[in-house]
Amino acid sequence: MSPPRERFPFVETEGLRRVAVVCHRNADADAYLSAYALSALMKRLSPSAEVDIVAPGKMTLTARRLARIFPHRVVDDGATGGEIYELFVAVDVGHTELLGSWLGKMRESGAFKVLVDHHPIQRTTLYDRTIVDRKATSAAEVVYAIYGNLRVPVKRRVAQALLAAILFDSQHLAIAGQSALKAAVGLVEDGASLEGARRMLRGEPDYGEVVARLKGAQRLEIIRIGPWVMARSRVGSFHAAVARGFLNLGADIAIATGRTEGETRCSLRSSARFFDATKIHLGTKVAAVVGREGGGGYGGGHPTAASLTSNLTAEEVEERCTSELSKLVKAPAVHVE
The missing domain is CATH 3.10.310.40 (Diaminopimelate Epimerase; Chain A, domain 1)
Structure with a gap:
C-alpha cells in the first residue's frame, strides 16, 4: 500500500477495489445514514471501488426503515471475512467491542483502518487514522465536515440522509450544538428538507x-x-x-x-x-x-x-x-x- 495521505481517506483511492464502511452493533439512524453518506463519498473518490456498509448484528427498527429510503448494499455477521477489503472506515462506533464479530475480522486484516466518530476516544491500536470531534452532536456532522474539507459537493439525497441523522441524534435539534446547527443550515442549502427529515424519523413504532x-x-x-x-x-x-x-x-x-x-x-x-x-x-x-x-x-x-x-x-x-x-x-x- 502507498504511504498514508494527509486527508480522508488517507490512502490512494485510485485502484481501490473493496471498501467497507462499518457501523456499530445494532446500528441506529445516525450510524447507518452516516455510513450511507460515507459510502457515497467513497464512490465519488474511487468510482471503480465496491463499497459495502457493514452492520454487525441487527440494525434498529428506525435504521432499517431509513435503509429502505436510502438503500445500499449491507453485509452483516454472516458475511465473508475482512480479508477481501482494502480499506475499512468505521463510523459512530464508540467502543471497539461494538464492532461485534467484525472486530476480529478487522484486527486480522492488513487493510488500512479509519475511524470517523464523535464519541470520546477509546485507547486502541485498531485504527491507522482517526477523525473524531467530541463536540459534535452526531457522527453525521463529522461526515459533513469531511465533505467540506475535501470540497466535494453534497448531493441532495446525501444531504437529506445527513440532515435526518443530525435530527435523530440531536433530539430534533433540541440539544444541538453550534456545529449541528451550522451543518443543518448547510444541508438545507444543499437541497435537504427539514420537514422531510422529521417525517422520516416519525415512523410508527412496530408492535x-x-x-x-x-x-x-x-x-x-x-x-x-x-x-x-x-x-x-x-x-x-x-x-x-x-x-x-x-x-x-x-x-x-x-x-x-x-x-x-x-x-x-x-x-x-x-x-x-x-x-x-x-x-x-x-x-x-x-x-x-x-x-x-x-x-x-x-x-x-x-x-x-x-x-x-x-x-x-x-x-x-x-x-x-x-x-x-x-x-x-x-x-x-x-x-x-
Missing part, C-alpha cells in the same frame, strides 16, 4: 416496541436523587425506546435494563435540563464506568444518551448505575412509593 414501552411503564420504579426524578425499568428489548419514553413522561433520568442474548443491556437517557445543571456525561461518567465492572463489559455514549453491555445481572447493572448517579449528584437515591 414489539409498543409492547416493550407499555411493559416498561407497567414495571416502572420512581427514584428521587436530590431534585431529580429518575425512572427505571426492566424490559427484554427496545431499551432505548423505553428510556426515551420515560423522559417524555417527565423524568429527568431514565434507565431501561434487560437480559438479551446472554448479556445484560442497559440504555440510559437524561434530559437536557439535567445535563445543563449537572454536566454529568452519561457516556463517560456512568455507562463506561459500570460497563467495566464485572469483567467482559463495556459502555459509552453521549452526555444525554448512553448504553452499556455487561455480564452482571440486570438488577446489579441498574443498581450500579443508580449508585453512580447518586454519587455524581451527591444526593441519596430514594425510592418513591
